[in-house]
Amino acid sequence: MSITSENITAEPLKKLHFLCESLLAEGDLNKIKEKTASAIQLADEVPEPLKSVILDHMHRILGSRGIDRAHYYIRSVIKDIGSSGSASSLELNINLWKAYNEIRTDSLWILGKRDRESGHRGWYWGNFVPQIPHQLMMRYTRTSDWILDPFCGSGTTLIEAIRMMRNSVGIEINPEVYSRTREAVQSLPHDGARTELILGDSYTVDLAPVMERNGISSFDMVLLHPPYWDIIRFSDDQGDLSTSPDMESFMSRFTQIVKKSIGVLKSEGYMGLVIGDTYRGGEIVPLGFRCMDAVASLNMKIKGIIVKDIQNTRGKRSSENLWRYRALKSGFYVFKHEYVFVFQKP
Ligand SMILES: C[S@@+](CC[C@H](N)C(=O)[O-])C[C@H]1O[C@@H](n2cnc3c(N)ncnc32)[C@H](O)[C@@H]1O
Structure with a gap:
């Protein structure tokens, strides 16, 4: 199933998804950054662990020097919203692996x-x-x-x-x-x-x-x-x-x-x-x-x-x-x- 804002149920995620799709159509890097900065509080409403992952991508959009890089991180937000399922901070969702800092992988x-x-x-x-x-x-x-x-x-x-x-x-x-x-x-x-x-x-x-x-x-x-x-x-x-x-x-x-x-x-x-x-x-x-x-x-x-x-x-x-x-x-x-x-x- 392809991920569209219609089949995402939580409100802030829906809005973020919608915003990202519009950002991909935007050709001006400064405008992309302005819109991303004003949407940060939307990401704050997303429950963990997805919140940390999305915020990380958004900060990378803000720090991007070229439009291709910014588009890459915008696509990452879309992808992670789509693959998050019913992500919970009580179990590992490998699609959001970056958010699980507390899980040890060393010996x-x-x-x-x-x-x-x-x-x-x-x-x-x-x-x-x-x-x-x-x-x-x-x-x-x-x-x-x-x-x-x-x-x-x-x-x-x-x-x-x-x-x-x-x-x-x-x-x-x-x-x-x-x-x-x-x-x-x-x-x-x-x-x-x-x-x-x-x-x-x-x-x-x-x-x-x-x-x-x-x-x-x-x-x-x-x-x-x-x-x-x-x-x-x-x-x-x-x-x-x-x-x-x-x-x-x-x-x-x-x-x-x-x-x-x-x-x-x-x-x-x-x-x-x-x-x-x-x-x-x-x-x-x-x-x-x-x-x-x-x-x-x-x-x-x-x-x-x-x-x-x-x-x-x-x-x-x-x-x-x-x-x-x-x-x-x-x-x-x-x-x-x-x-x-x-x-x-x-
Ligand atoms: C190292 S302690 C476990 C402590 C536990 N992890 C905790 O945090 O409290 C080992 C326990 O195994 C129990 N025990 C020893 N032999 C057992 C057996 N054959 N069947 C069930 N319990 C046993 C002991 O009474 C002891 O409470």
Whole structure:
């Protein structure tokens, strides 16, 4: 279908489209600039992300030295209005890619402080920053999609999913953490986003009833943030990965849960894995790479190996000198990073 001002519904867009068509017929560069300058406030009424893209083109029209260049940017406005569809700042519209400055495409994430907006309290020792699920959901899912978090903890993924109008299912093995998270999630306004929290072991939980109840046959994304083996012992439950007596049993339990998660992930769906390394017996145990290999060996494509900075927690800051001393004495480096791996199901 060709884009005309008749089939554009929003008023400012219609006017902008109409203006651009008349600008293309205009042969005087100064007049084009005058009319563009007086239409800037129209672009201000357009919702993001289209607004930023259109404003950028309009400023380029104003800065054009030749009429051909100005016409090029006028056509760009017309093209982007036509391809914007129902563009939303909550999901990536690749036609308007320039407007999504916040989405990271590089492999080093210095995320800074924890985002404490709406609902994120940060009470849980061992949580991740909401910016991680935000980045992954923004890039790989759309509104109304379903996200599974098999190591839900304090529900950072679920809370972020609500904020981003996605549906989510979280599984948590620790009953106290489950209750507190359920309360926190329930107290949030959901605006239509559905959230289910299940108490249990992700390996044994039956997801079929939840999926049936919600009318879905698969999840659009899985986000895994397992214990980093026994760095933090989350409970005494035998199914809890942090109680694994050795590395081999940790890997085998982890792999079983990943296998199960892949089983409910749609084909071409994405899986995110957040994990760090540990030390044992005077050497580094590269837990991150071992887990990455375990997922990849289940026929998942590796799409991203991201190094994320670890912000100093208050506890760590006070013992910084001690860690520095130990590192210097024993020849190791203090961990300041963890990994975010991204996989895609073929
Ligand atoms: C690293 S934390 C996840 C934190 C979470 N991303 C957040 O922001 O709060 C890992 C969580 O997995 C839970 N867990 C460990 N083994 C599990 C299992 N087999 N099934 C379900 N949950 C498990 C732990 O109790 C812990 O809450």
